[in-house]
Amino acid sequence: MTDQSHLTLQRTRNPWGQGEKLRTEILVASARLLSELGGEEALTIRGVARAVGIAPAxxxxxxxxxxxxxxxxLEYDYQRLAEEMHIARDSLPVPDAVGRLRAQMRAYCRFAIENPGHYRLMLNNRQAAPKPDGAERGPLAEIANLVVLAFEACGAAGHRLRVPASKAAIMVFVGAHGRVALWHSSPDETDAQDIVPFVDELISLVFADSVD
Amino acid sequence: MTDQSHLTLQRTRNPWGQGEKLRTEILVASARLLSELGGEEALTIRGVARAVGIAPAxxxxxxxxxxxxxxxxLEYDYQRLAEEMHIARDSLPVPDAVGRLRAQMRAYCRFAIENPGHYRLMLNNRQAAPKPDGAERGPLAEIANLVVLAFEACGAAGHRLRVPASKAAIMVFVGAHGRVALWHSSPDETDAQDIVPFVDELISLVFADSVD
DNA sequence: TAAGTTACCAAACATACGTTCACCAATGAC
DNA sequence: GTCATTGGTGAACGTATGTTTGGTAACTTA
Structure with missing residues (x-):
């Protein structure tokens, strides 16, 4: 078993040319399965294989x-969520700091509402979530820090907060999560439409000056 | 198969005299199992039987x-939670409305912290939760309404709220739930000790006047 | 004592899951 | 063409689950 990898520089990796393609196809099928059937328990090897059209093995x-x-x-989902929130932050139609903060939280809520299965998977497996890029904290904490930065930007823009920015961010972030989680646990009891306005009001509450 | 129940008024129900006793023993063992092992998936018929010392059948x-x-x-747990929050409401050492509200939310947080498995079971099975006494809404909504009443009492006592009492209650209740849920999903990342102070600050935030 | 009811159990049934193994098929390198 | 490599498969293994069945022992009632 001598290592001869230094001899053949360019090893063949994908004889069929579709190695990575099927891998992402499996991920996409898993994602769809998770979206349609909801719970994490719906995510089974056999079910994914059936959805893709291949054998479980x-x-x-x-x-x-x-x-x-x-x-x-998880990697796929966190990247998707982070992208949507980043896009919301950098989008042109909301140049002011508070508008960006609102857009960010709105993107967060929208993701949680439109992808309940994924959202629950992400929060039930925070330990297993891969760290973004060697960072100490997990990806969700990274996203929460995004909200902290947004609040600090509001402070820098002259807005006054009733509590420190870091605490305000936690309040809003945690409130949004709690509101979404309660809707997830009993979707018929409340309306998903109310979530975004609720979070908007929560944001307004932590500001001392009027930010409509 | 004629119904003769009107003839023998007092039917024998427990020849051994321990029919109900074993039933509650099963419930208690299930509760302990849920507390020690955490997740709902740990709650199996076989596991409960083993814990009680009887056969699965x-x-x-x-x-x-x-x-x-x-x-x-669920019935057992919701009753326990409601009792703790009621006791908090009627306890003598906190005669003022705000103090009772704080004690109530503190009891809620304490329950969620000390019984993580039960708390998650309750929120993941809200549909299956038995309605308290023929009421329309579920037991958790009933508990949330308790918080609304507490806020209204504060208003009646002369305190000023930044938002209507019903909305303030939702904000605090949802915030507490979200904070607890985040701790449950990653207990090592934050300290459970911080939850109660956080909710206390959240309560202070919705009041326009200083309520320390 | 005899009948009837209840609590309980050992064993099995049916199902679903993650995973492994031996084997086949297609492809690029030589 | 030959061959090693890789993607893919059917069948099985081992495990865990909820549930049913046939039967036995304990107790009340008459």
Whole structure:
């Protein structure tokens, strides 16, 4: 078993040319399965294989085990959420700091409402979530820090907060999460339409000056 | 199969005299199992039977199926939570309205912190939760209404709120739930000790006058 | 004592899951 | 063409679950 990798520089990796394609296809099918059936318990190797149209054993060509599949999904989901919130932050139609903050939280709520299965997966597996880029804290804490920065920007823009920016961010972030979680646990009891206005009011509450 | 129940008025129900006793013993064992192992997936018929010291089949003498066992647990848990919050409301050392409100929310947080498995079971099975006494809304909504009443009492006592009492109650209740849920999803990341002070600050925030 | 009811159990049934194994098929390198 | 490599598969293994069944022992009632 001598290592000869230094001899053949360019090893063949994808004889069929569709190695990575099927991997993402598996992830997409898992995501759809999670969206349609909701709970994490709906995410089974056999179910994913059935959705993709391959044999259960074939999954193991692309993922070491089920935990690796979940990690792949988490990575995919967190990147998606972070992108939507970043886009919301940098979007042109809201040049002011408070508007960006509102857009950011609105994007967060929209993601949680439109992807309940994913959102719950992300929050129930925070330990397994892959760290963004060698950072100490997890991806959700990274996103929460985005909100802290947005609040600090509001302070820098001259707005007055009733509590320090870091605490204000936690209040709003945690409030949004709680409101979404309560809707998830009983969607018929309340209307998803009320979530975004609620968070908007929560944001207004932490500001001492009027920010409509 | 003629119904003769009107002839023998007093039917024998517990030949051994421990019919109900074992039923509650099963519930208690389930509760302990849920507390020690955390997740709802730890609540299995076989596990409960092993914990009680009986055969799995014996469970079905007291509960129609696993769902009925969960319903029994929910009933037990919601009653426990409601009692703790009622006690907090009627306790003597806090005669003022704001103090009672704070004690109530503190009791809520304490319950969620000390019984994470139960708390998650309650919120993940809100649909299956038995309605208190023929009421329209579920038990959690009933508890949330308790907070609304507490806020209205504060208003009646002369305190000024930044938002209507019903909305203030939702903000605080939802904030507490969100804060607790985040701690549950990653207990090592934050300290449980911070939850109660956080909710206290949240309460102060919705009041326009100083209520320390 | 005899009948009837209840609590309980050992064993099995049916299902679903994650995972592994031996094997086949297609492809690029030589 | 030959061959190693890789993607894919059917069938099985091992495990865990909820649930049912047939039967036994304990107790009340008559």
């Amino acid at each position: 074939s999954i193991y060509q692309h993922f070491a085990d089920k935990a690796a599949l979940v990690v792949g999904l | 014996s469970i079905y003498q007291h509960f129609a199926d696993k769902a009925a066992l969960v319903v029994g647990l």
